[in-house]
Amino acid sequence: MTSHRFGRAAALAVLLAPLAAQAGDASKAISLSASLCASCHGEDGNSAVPLFPKLAGQQAVYLLRELKDYKSGKRTSEVMQPIVSGLSDDDLANLAAFYAAQKPAPGTVTDPSLLSVGKNLYLKGNDANGIPTCESCHEVDGSGGGKFPRVAGQNVEYSLEQFRLYAAGKRTNGARVMKTIAERMTEQETRAVAEYMASMP
Numbered sequence: 793m794t795s796h797r798f799g800r801a802a803a804l805a806v807l808l809a810p811l812a813a814q815a816g817d818a819s820k821a822i823s824l825s826a827s828l829c830a831s832c833h834g835e836d837g838n839s840a841v842p843l844f845p846k847l848a849g850q851q852a853v854y855l856l857r858e859l860k861d862y863k864s865g866k867r868t869s870e871v872m873q874p875i876v877s878g879l880s881d882d883d884l885a886n887l888a889a890f891y892a893a894q895k896p897a898p899g900t901v902t903d904p905s906l907l908s909v910g911k912n913l914y915l916k917g918n919d920a921n922g923i924p925t926c927e928s929c930h931e932v933d934g935s936g937g938g939k940f941p942r943v944a945g946q947n948v949e950y951s952l953e954q955f956r957l958y959a960a961g962k963r964t965n966g967a968r969v970m971k972t973i974a975e976r977m978t979e980q981e982t983r984a985v986a987e988y989m990a991s992m993p
């Protein structure tokens with residue numbers, strides 16, 4: 793190996809090191825998740841209780857930010873804050889990596905009659921009321937990416953609760969766009985899009 797090539801490899805390693813440190817190690821979160829999280833979110837992150845979010849297959853970047861925001865109090869939850877307050881940033885990164893790597897189970901649709909309205913809003917938005925398409929940020933298949941959360945297969949009750957929190961200005965740690973959207977959606981659109989997200993595999 794020439795010194796020139798070694799130099800590039802070393803520079804790359806230095807550049808990538810912080811990323812690797814942030815990425816987390818899923819294997820280090822196995823016992824932590826089992827003891828602290830599984831009772832509500834399921835062993836593999838497929839929360840069975842409709843009000844608890846599914847974490848399986850969720851974007852790691854998104855998961856880590858939300859966990860840090862619960863810890864700092866930027867995202868408020870009386871349930872989540874005390875649970876994560878004693879965990880280190882490494883623990884949070886490992887937990888994020890663990891849940892991102894789990895296989896998401898199919899969601900549960902509770903009212904199939906709303907699916908076509910929900911699909912239309914998700915893919916086309918509602919120009920008249922200034923609601924953008926959801927797929928532009930959450931992707932056509934609902935898988936999200938990076939800081940944009942996966943919404944496919946999410947529990948309907950959890951999604952409805954988040955729309956209520958956004959509209960009431962009680963979830964403000966992230967993008968402002970979700971508050972605007974939640975305020976502008978009708979009750980029927982809100983229910984319909986939650987059902988459609990749950991229906992996405």
Ligand code: HEC
Nearest residue numbers: 828829831832843844845855858859868869871872875887
């Ligand atoms: C007592 C039940 C309970 C336990 C135990 C619990 N959670 Fe939660 N979790 C919830 C609830 C309820 C919410 C929704 C809170 C809200 O509205 O912000 C939530 C939200 C979350 C979210 C946000 C998901 C999203 O889509 O935005 C993450 C991430 C999360 N929990 C991870 C964890 C981890 C990791 C643990 C273990 C260290 C854990 N939870 C333990 C009930 C629980």
Ligand code: HEC
Nearest residue numbers: 924925926928929939940941951954966967969970973985
């Ligand atoms: C401009 C980008 C953008 C658009 C458009 C958008 N979202 Fe979001 N959405 C986000 C981001 C970023 C988050 C992450 C949390 C936050 O910032 O509050 C989010 C969060 C969410 C959440 C909470 C997920 C969770 O696990 O807690 C739901 C549900 C959601 N969006 C649904 C929708 C729906 C439905 C639409 C279309 C009507 C939509 N979003 C359009 C960017 C967008």
